[in-house]
Structure formats: C-alpha cells, structure tokens
Amino acid sequence: MSQDAREGHSAQPVESISERRLRPDAQRKMGAILEAAFVVFANSGVDAPVRLIAKMAGVGSGTIYRHFPQRSDLIAAVFRSQIDACVTAALELSQKNDPLTALTRWLKRYSEFIATKRGLGNALHSGEPAYEGLMDYFKIRLCPTLKALLEAAEASGQIREGVNPDDLLIATANLCHTSQVNDPEHSQRMIALLIDGIRFGAKRSS
Amino acid sequence: MSQDAREGHSAQPVESISERRLRPDAQRKMGAILEAAFVVFANSGVDAPVRLIAKMAGVGSGTIYRHFPQRSDLIAAVFRSQIDACVTAALELSQKNDPLTALTRWLKRYSEFIATKRGLGNALHSGEPAYEGLMDYFKIRLCPTLKALLEAAEASGQIREGVNPDDLLIATANLCHTSQVNDPEHSQRMIALLIDGIRFGAKRSS
DNA sequence: GAATTATACGGAACATTGTTCCGTTTTGTC
DNA sequence: GACAAAACGGAACAATGTTCCGTATAATTC
Structure with a gap:
C-alpha cells in the first residue's frame, strides 16, 4: 500500500483518478491561469472573457481550454x-x-x-x-x-x-x-x- | 403666435416623449414580438437568443431592436x-x-x-x-x-x-x-x- | 546526447449571439 | 399618383465561447 512511493515526491492524494502528472511547464501555466483568473474574476466578475484571463496569464486561450474544458470549469476551480x-x-x-x-x-x-x-x-x-x-x-x-x-x-x-x-x-x-x-x-x-x-x-x- | 398653423394639421406641440402613435403595421409587429418573446422566454428562459424570437414572430431582428433598443428592454416589457x-x-x-x-x-x-x-x-x-x-x-x-x-x-x-x-x-x-x-x-x-x-x-x- | 515520441502551447478559425446599418417596402399626405 | 416619413428585413459588425492544428517543449529511448 505504499502509495506515497508510487505517487512521487509529494503526497497529494486529493485528485488521483486519471490524474497523470502534468509536465512542469504545464503545471506552471496552470498556476498562472488560476492566478490570473482569480484576479480577473475579482475585478470584473465571473463573466469576464476568457481571452482576458489568457492574456493576463500569458497563455493562449487554447491552453486554458486544455486544462478547463469549459469556462465554468475554470470558475469552479x-x-x-x-x-x-x-x-x-x-x-x-x-x-x-x-x-x-x-x-x-x-x-x-x-x-x-x-x-x-x-x-x-x-x-x-x-x-x-x-x-x-x-x-x-x-x-x-x-x-x-x-x-x-x-x-x-x-x-x-x-x-x-x-x-x-x-x-x-x-x-x-x-x-x-x-x-x-x-x-x-x-x-x-x-x-x-x-x-x-x-x-x-x-x-x-x- | 399661430403655432398650430405653422406646425401643420395637428396640435402636438412637442413630441410627447416617444409616444407618437405607431403605424398599424408597426403595432401588429410589436404585438407579435411580445407574444413570441413570451413563449420563447417561458420555454428557454430569458437568455434565449433574439433571433429566435424574431423568427418566431416572423420579423427581422432589426425590427425588434427598433421597438426595444436593448434586449433587456424586451425582457422588461x-x-x-x-x-x-x-x-x-x-x-x-x-x-x-x-x-x-x-x-x-x-x-x-x-x-x-x-x-x-x-x-x-x-x-x-x-x-x-x-x-x-x-x-x-x-x-x-x-x-x-x-x-x-x-x-x-x-x-x-x-x-x-x-x-x-x-x-x-x-x-x-x-x-x-x-x-x-x-x-x-x-x-x-x-x-x-x-x-x-x-x-x-x-x-x-x- | 541525438533521435523519437508524447505533451503542451499559441493563436487563428469557427460558431453563436447582441447590435447596428442600410437599401427596400409600406403607410400616410397632398 | 407622387412624394415623404415610418417601418422593415436581413446582411454586416463586434464580442466571446470553443475547437483545431501546426509548432514548440519535455520525456524517453537508444
């Protein structure tokens, strides 16, 4: 049952199912997206355009949709x-x-x-x-x-x-x-x- | 001081703020729009597209905007x-x-x-x-x-x-x-x- | 460490929808 | 019937969610 060893260096069992570990660059972008979304939502409400969040995070909108298939998934996250x-x-x-x-x-x-x-x-x-x-x-x-x-x-x-x-x-x-x-x-x-x-x-x- | 004479046939000194009587065809269309909007809103919620209401009312979307400058005006009406x-x-x-x-x-x-x-x-x-x-x-x-x-x-x-x-x-x-x-x-x-x-x-x- | 493969990226392209514009049609006036 | 005003329809424009795909980056293999 040594899950920690199988999982890698850190124990974050929270989202395990089908959660292939992300490439480090993907992790960075994901963090940037969440951060930017946080700021934009706070300033403009949750109806703010995705493009705005993408620009603020320094990513393309495609990248956002890679991580959050729907706009609402980002909001929920x-x-x-x-x-x-x-x-x-x-x-x-x-x-x-x-x-x-x-x-x-x-x-x-x-x-x-x-x-x-x-x-x-x-x-x-x-x-x-x-x-x-x-x-x-x-x-x-x-x-x-x-x-x-x-x-x-x-x-x-x-x-x-x-x-x-x-x-x-x-x-x-x-x-x-x-x-x-x-x-x-x-x-x-x-x-x-x-x-x-x-x-x-x-x-x-x- | 013969204003009426100068104005023309009818005594409507100042346009009583947007209440000029509508042409009969306009009245008909307006009624159709309201009726269609009622049905569409009931079925699809107030977020239903204007085009759908227009089609159902048998008018162009321009006609809707003539009577209701904003989508929200139609909803309110x-x-x-x-x-x-x-x-x-x-x-x-x-x-x-x-x-x-x-x-x-x-x-x-x-x-x-x-x-x-x-x-x-x-x-x-x-x-x-x-x-x-x-x-x-x-x-x-x-x-x-x-x-x-x-x-x-x-x-x-x-x-x-x-x-x-x-x-x-x-x-x-x-x-x-x-x-x-x-x-x-x-x-x-x-x-x-x-x-x-x-x-x-x-x-x-x- | 070079070649190969899998992942991830960016932004153009597409679809939907609110709104505006304009040439055409209908109605009213003389 | 001729002219003007009002109204119309739908194409065109703009904003925005979402998809697509050629390119770039990381992982893997040898």
Missing part, C-alpha cells in the same frame, strides 16, 4: 481553491489569535472572498454540470471550519452557546452579497453586527 | 405585461370565487408566472438600466393585489389575520424559484403549505 484558502486561513488565524479575534477576522476574510464572487450566485443556479457539487463542497468545507472557530470562542466564554454555523455562514454570505455593489464598508458593519449578536449572552462579557 | 396580467387575473378570480379559493388559485397563477422567469432573477441584479424600477413595479402592482385577496379572505374568516402580503409574495417567489429545475409539482406543494400556514388560527375552521 478558482472557487474551490478559494474555499480551500479560506479553510487554511482559519487554521492560521486560530493559532495566532484568541478565539474571538480569530472568529472575527475569519468572518472578515470570508466576506471578502464572497465579495469577489459577483455573478457566481447566478451561475450556480444555471444547471451547468461543472457547478454540480460546488455548493456542497462549499458547505462541506466551510461549515466544519466555522464550527471549529465558533466552538473555540464558545469554550472560552467569549460568545454564547448554540450558534448555528450553517446559518451564520449563509447569513454572512447574503449580507455581503446584497451590499456588493456600492458600499464596501457595509459588509464590515454587517459582520460586526453579527458578531455582537453572537456575543450577546456570553459568559464572559469582556 | 414582457415581464411588465405579465405582471399586469397577474393583476387582472386577481380581479377575475375574486369575482368568480370565494375569497380563499381566489387566493389559492391566484397564488398558483402567480407561481406559474414566476416559474417562467428562469434567469430573470440573475438579470435583475445585473445593474442594467432597463431593469431599474422593474422590481419596484413588481412590488407596487402585486403587493396591493395580494393584499386585497388576503383581506377578503381574512374578512371572511378563512385565514388568520395579520398575514403580510410582501412576505408572502417574496416567499412564494423564492419557493418556486429554487424548485424550478426539477419538480413542477413542488411549487404546488409549497404553496399548499403556505396556504395552510395562513389558515392556521383562522376564525372559521372550515
């Missing part, structure tokens, strides 16, 4: 990697801060992520196969993450008990989504409000 | 006329049925209308100027309509008091919107549920 980044950020934040601060900062971080998703909400409901399971991935990865943050803050007595992570996750997304257009400060105020809401009734009042 | 039709339907239903039946049937009618709007929710949030005020129109016309139906049913004791028409309107739309893809029966069950909800606590239990 960026979305997934940002979800993962959010999970990672939670771990870091909770190591370096007290539970309430970690929770607060993570919600800010999370809301910034949501704010870069102009147009995705629409896309999600479009029935495109590439989006199948994206919402599930979103919940499956982020709910436990937020749950852990909440439980830590709860255990330290900084917030009250019984806050539902699912609700808070969606509520935050909705609050930030409606305010995306005009006021960037709005999200922050909304989050502050939510935080205050869950602090109400905490054991420690500090 | 169809939406508006369907809202109006919903209002009209409410009047008819309440004349021919007891209040609760009228209310139930109207909600069914309304949900069918909503179901034909695949993709519109997305469009509404796109910031296109043609959609400015559409949502307002939606609420301004339908809220009083539903309010009247509710009040009649309330007065007859068939539903409980204090049901908020705004909430019911939006709730119905949301319920039907999420279920649009798969199960057409789902909307009906949801509406039945809502109706039961507002009957709970009614004076008359019939």
